[in-house]
Amino acid sequence: MATPDNEHIVTSYEDELTSLTRAISEMGGMVEVAITNATQALIRVDHELAKQTANGDKRVDDMQRLIDEQAVSMIARRQPMAGDLRHIVSAIHVANDLERIGDIAKNLSRRTLHIDSQRVSKQLYNGVRHMSDLSLQQVKRALDAFTARDSKIAIDVCRRDDEVDSLYISLFREFLTYMMEDPRNITDCTHLLFCAKNLERAGDHATNIAEAAYYLETGGNLYNDIESGKVSLG
Amino acid sequence: MSVDANLAATAAQAPADKAGKLKMSGNGVNVFYGDKQALFDVDLNIYKNQVISLIGPSGCGKSTFLRCLNRMNDTIDVCKVTGKIVLDEQDIYDKNIDVVELRARVGMVFQKPNPFPKSIYENVAYGPRIHGMTRSKDELDDLVTSSLRRAGLWEEVKDRLDQPGTGLSGGQQQRLCIARAIATQPEVLLMDEPCSALDPIATAIIEELIDELRANFTIVIVTHSMQQAARVSQKTAFFHLGKLIEEGPTDQIFTNPINKKTQDYITGRIG
Amino acid sequence: MQGWFFVLILVLTAGALFYVGRSRAVSAVGGDSTLLHSKPGFHGAFVMICGIVPAVLVFFTWLLFSRYLTNAFVASQLGADFANLATIEQQALMRNMRSFANRTDLSALGAIEVNAVEAYRSFVANTALALQAVVAVLVIVGSWFAVRAISKDLRARQIVEKTVMVVLIAASGVAILTTLGIVLSLIFESIHFFQKVNFLDFLFGTHWSPQSAFEGVGEEATGRNSEVFGAIPVFAGTLLITAIAILVAAPIGLMSAIYLSDYASPKLRATAKPILEVLAGIPTVVYGFFAALTVAPFFRNTGEAVGISVSSESALAAGLVMGIMIIPFVSSLSDDVINAVPQSLRDGSAGLGATKSETIRRVILPAALPGIVSALMLAISRAIGETMIVVMAAGLSANMTVNPLEAVTTVTVQIVTLLVGDQEFDSAKTLAAFALGLVLFCVTLLLNVIALRVIQKYREQYD
Structure with missing residues (x-):
């Protein structure tokens, strides 16, 4: 409803807003690839891919700094109002969350390097694979919600965060069972448990992005709106 | 009208909007300049001790509405106002209303500083003299002093009250005009783009002044600077092509306007 | 008739000079007028000014002084006969000389007047010729130098603008000088008056009847008039x-x-x-x-x-x-x-x-x-x-x-x-x-x- 489809009178302002959106999409793409690769490396215990992914995080950090600078400079020079203001502020938020997801991908990759590929039974990975699929999908959907300015997708992402959380809890129990079954599993299971925790955190960041998307679109706070009954998750 | 009835009416007219007391309100205000209609059915509430800013593109009717509030449009022969504008329960377009007294209660500050070609003292004393507000010279002196003080100009001019007001700088002149308006002890202060002719520092001083004056007056300000509206006002009303498009708390108007036209205007898109 | 002919010639010459300067400037840069420092029109005006202005100045100076020169020439021709006449007679002679200059019948005149007329005629004929020659030479020389000066870099615009300014100054000068002239004539005539009547008596006297003014000079007259x-x-x-x-x-x-x-x-x-x-x-x-x-x-x-x-x-x-x-x-x-x-x-x-x-x-x-x-x-x-x-x-x-x-x-x-x-x-x-x-x-x-x-x-x- 408040989607600005009119062009700005100042075309360079319009160009800057477009370039900001493009930078977010690009950064989103980078993070998606990073988290996909990190989970792939983890599941296939591919140390080469893990190293690559861990090293790739620097680019994500640089991208975040770039977006921050661009946003701050626009606030200083353009004094954005209303939709534009929300656009820029949420871009800062999203970039921050994406950077954190990038960090998570880096952590996953580093942890992968410590896991001994010979010892780990494939059985252990089923839950983690499921978890990573779900988290990755949450991140993708949240980014879709942001770029398409679609509050429905955003609400959906928030709703499905519960699934990620419950999956994490069941994984936690599963790993606990493995560790109690065979103490030799403790090291790897602990690593995998941390990985699952990281993936759960990635899901939380996806929710944050979804909230930013919701704010961008409606100007409201998603959780306040849920509490006040404006939005139902059911 | 009794205080109770007043309160009751206020409560009725001001729903969940703001806790403040209703000072002025326009109901279905239409303004015509000859055959041309300049304002269409404007409803706007103005609350006590609040600053409300009227924004919108040139020719949108915001100044016209402002000038209706103290009947400055009366001076234009072809101008016709319909609808109801109420100041403290009284219809100001009622036949029994004395325009002279109304304008003492609803003061006005204009776009360009317009001090009279008289001394600083005489500029401020002009209103009180016209309305015969003081009994003695001492009383008038006190009134002039306190008005200049409230306008934040006293320290700068106290040693040269007998010098012409036109010799002051632009920002000082505008504060002199504010002092001049305050001197008639108005309840509402109308400001028609008071900073548009001033540099940023003078503007900042006036904005600070507006914030201080809010404690004693109700202020309606027309401005072309959206940043200024965002800075000084508690409520903002957006006019477009003679219609009131949207009004609401300034925070909401500038972060999350409901109406597409408001959004387009304040973000600098063609509306 | 001759005057109008002169003006016509002047206008035609000016136009021609303008055209010459213009086309000369264009041809100086091979037809591409954008290469010129000043637009071709300025070059045209420049040539016109150089050709016409000195000639016109000389012509008007001549008009101003020709009367005196003529008188001096005639007087020198007549020699002692003229010098012996009283001032008033000299003035009358000069007037008659001019009014008879165009007549063929000089029988009504005395010998000295006939001599004067003849001297006048020969002088006017010679000087007119000389004047025309001088003016023509000035036009030719001035414009020739101007045309020679035309080049890609000639700052014709500045020269023309300066000339315009001088013309404007001259115009306002005329107005000011006229005012000054009026004031001066008032002052001089008033001085004559105050030689006859006491200044203070005039300014503060309370009796005004100029019809009973006393003609003549001397103490008594001054007293009466005051x-x-x-x-x-x-x-x-x-x-x-x-x-x-x-x-x-x-x-x-x-x-x-x-x-x-x-x-x-x-x-x-x-x-x-x-x-x-x-x-x-x-x-x-x-x-x-x-x-x-x-x-x-x-x-x-x-x-x-x-x-x-x-x-x-x-x-x-x-x-x-x-x-x-x-x-x-x-x-x-x-x-x-x-x-x-x-x-x-x-x-x-x-x-x-x-x-x-x-x-x-x-x-x-x-x-x-x-x-x-x-x-x-x-x-x-x-x-x-x-x-x-x-x-x-x-x-x-x-x-x-x-x-x-x-x-x-x-x-x-x-x-x-x-x-x-x-x-x-x-x-x-x-x-x-x-x-x-x-x-x-x-x-x-x-x-x-x-x-x-x-x-x-x-x-x-x-x-």
Whole structure:
């Protein structure tokens, strides 16, 4: 409803807003690839891919700094109002969350390097694979919600965060069972448990992005709106 | 009208909007300049001790509405106002209303500083003299002093009250005009783009002044600077092509306007 | 005929030179005029200036001095015969010489005059030829140098612009010099007068009857004349009539100005103002007979009816009609200055709750005061200089009185009466006119200076 489809009178302002959106999409793409690769490396215990992914995080950090600078400079020079203001502020938020997801991908990759590929039974990975699929999908959907300015997708992402959380809890129990079954599993299971925790955190960041998307679109706070009954998750 | 009835009416007219007391309100205000209609059915509430800013593109009717509030449009022969504008329960377009007294209660500050070609003292004393507000010279002196003080100009001019007001700088002149308006002890202060002719520092001083004056007056300000509206006002009303498009708390108007036209205007898109 | 032919030649030459310069400039850069420093037109104008201006200057200088040169030449030809003549006879000879120069029949003339005519004819014929040759050479040489100078980088524009400036200075110089000339002639004639009449006696004397002036020179004459050339009554009359006129014009003019600017609708104003200004366009002589034939008898009859004796030529009638005459000056100028007071001041005053009349009284009039004062000053100057109405309605007798019902006279009227008729231009009577004119000039000048000062002092106060 408040989607600005009119062009700005100042075309360079319009160009800057477009370039900001493009930078977010690009950064989103980078993070998606990073988290996909990190989970792939983890599941296939591919140390080469893990190293690559861990090293790739620097680019994500640089991208975040770039977006921050661009946003701050626009606030200083353009004094954005209303939709534009929300656009820029949420871009800062999203970039921050994406950077954190990038960090998570880096952590996953580093942890992968410590896991001994010979010892780990494939059985252990089923839950983690499921978890990573779900988290990755949450991140993708949240980014879709942001770029398409679609509050429905955003609400959906928030709703499905519960699934990620419950999956994490069941994984936690599963790993606990493995560790109690065979103490030799403790090291790897602990690593995998941390990985699952990281993936759960990635899901939380996806929710944050979804909230930013919701704010961008409606100007409201998603959780306040849920509490006040404006939005139902059911 | 009794205080109770007043309160009751206020409560009725001001729903969940703001806790403040209703000072002025326009109901279905239409303004015509000859055959041309300049304002269409404007409803706007103005609350006590609040600053409300009227924004919108040139020719949108915001100044016209402002000038209706103290009947400055009366001076234009072809101008016709319909609808109801109420100041403290009284219809100001009622036949029994004395325009002279109304304008003492609803003061006005204009776009360009317009001090009279008289001394600083005489500029401020002009209103009180016209309305015969003081009994003695001492009383008038006190009134002039306190008005200049409230306008934040006293320290700068106290040693040269007998010098012409036109010799002051632009920002000082505008504060002199504010002092001049305050001197008639108005309840509402109308400001028609008071900073548009001033540099940023003078503007900042006036904005600070507006914030201080809010404690004693109700202020309606027309401005072309959206940043200024965002800075000084508690409520903002957006006019477009003679219609009131949207009004609401300034925070909401500038972060999350409901109406597409408001959004387009304040973000600098063609509306 | 010859003069017109000369002008025609001049214009044609100028056009041709312009064309030559223009095309020369274009060809100098191979047809691409964008390469030129100045546009081709400037080059054309440059050649034209170099060709024409020196020639024209020489021509006009010749016109200025040819008379003296001719006289000198003729005198030298005639030799001692001429030198022996009296000055007046010499002047007569020269006049006759010129009037007979174009006639063939010289039989009516004496020998010396015939000689003079012949000398004159040969001189004129020779110098005319020489002049034409000089002018032609100047045009050719000037334009040749100019054409030679044309090149890509010639700064023709600057030269042309400078020439334009010089021409403009010369034009304003003419106006200033003319004024100066008028003032100087007034001063010199007045000095002649004050040699015959004591300056202080003239300025402060209370008896004015130039008709009884004593012709002749010497102590006695000066004494007599000092008694009859006392200018006070004349100036008193002027003052009286001007005062009456201003008393009539100031309130009416000012009030109508206020009405027009602040109360009248724009439509009414657009109609009423030009109508009021028509008053200024009526010839003063019409006002004069209006005053003499309508207003003065009306006053006299009214006066008779209430038992007051009113002279049939009264200061009141003249002053009243003069006041009517200057109403448009006051109202139109005041209306303009009142209108020039910014609307923002009116709004500011109205916004404080002032009524229209309060606003006008307390804000508009003080702000417009300098303009109004200057309007009044202009009206006063006009009234002082006015002649026709007074001649016809106020009479000629120099009474020193403040009673507006009596006849008075004014400075301008006296000047007219003194200079009308056969008068020697070196008698005290006629010279008195110049003295009166000088004093009048000083008075109006003073008024103008005061008006200017007032405007300067209060101007920009509301800007």
